[in-house]
Amino acid sequence: MARYTGPVCKLCRREGFKLYLKGERCFSPRCSQVKRPVAPGQHGASTRKLTQYGMQLRSKQVVKRIYGVLERQFRRYFEAALKKNEETGTALMKILESRLDNIVFRMGFASSRRQARQLVNHGHVLVNGRRVNKPSFNLRVGDIVEIKEKSRSVLPIKEAAEAAKERTAYPWVEVDYETFRGTYLRYPVTEEVEIPVDLQSIIELYSK
Structure with a gap:
């Protein structure tokens, strides 16, 4: 890869x-x-x-x-x-925007897309309850992304989630930081992404 x-x-x-x-x-x-x-x-x-x-x-x-x-x-x-x-x-x-590493970043489980890619590669991320270790995995609207239970105590993940709580959430994802779980609600529009x-x-x- x-x-x-x-x-x-x-x-x-x-x-x-x-x-x-x-x-x-x-x-x-x-x-x-x-x-x-x-x-x-x-x-x-x-x-x-x-x-x-x-x-x-x-x-x-x-x-x-x-x-x-x-x-x-x-x-x-x-x-x-x-x-x-x-x-x-x-x-x-x-x-x-539908890449798994990007959504992990958008949800606040990683401080950068680079870190999100590493988390996915190392098997810390589940999609609809199943482990996915392919950062380019394309998500569909309604998919649930979560951090594996054993990985929730990993320091970089905890720090990223704590920092994300203080920021305004992206409107196309919904996140529960208590359970380290989020839902891909919809595709964002171009104006929201601010490329x-x-x-x-x-x-x-x-x-x-």
């Missing part, structure tokens, strides 16, 4: 804004985007105007990095979205 294993803070610096890939660290003064708000590399501080293609490419990279997917898998998601009977950008967003790029630019990039 392919995944990015390099330094994630460099990804935020490359895009020029926070992608919130390291959980609570991204909200602290230790965040690399706060300490060094320039692109990595020898010429990171230099600026240049992007072409239309360059802006489309950056939009695609941002979405891939937010959700933690690589090119081949992202391309498959795009091709699946094309076959849906709805606007392609909306369909793509729904596919990405920091125009999805239409990604569609135009792949349509060339």
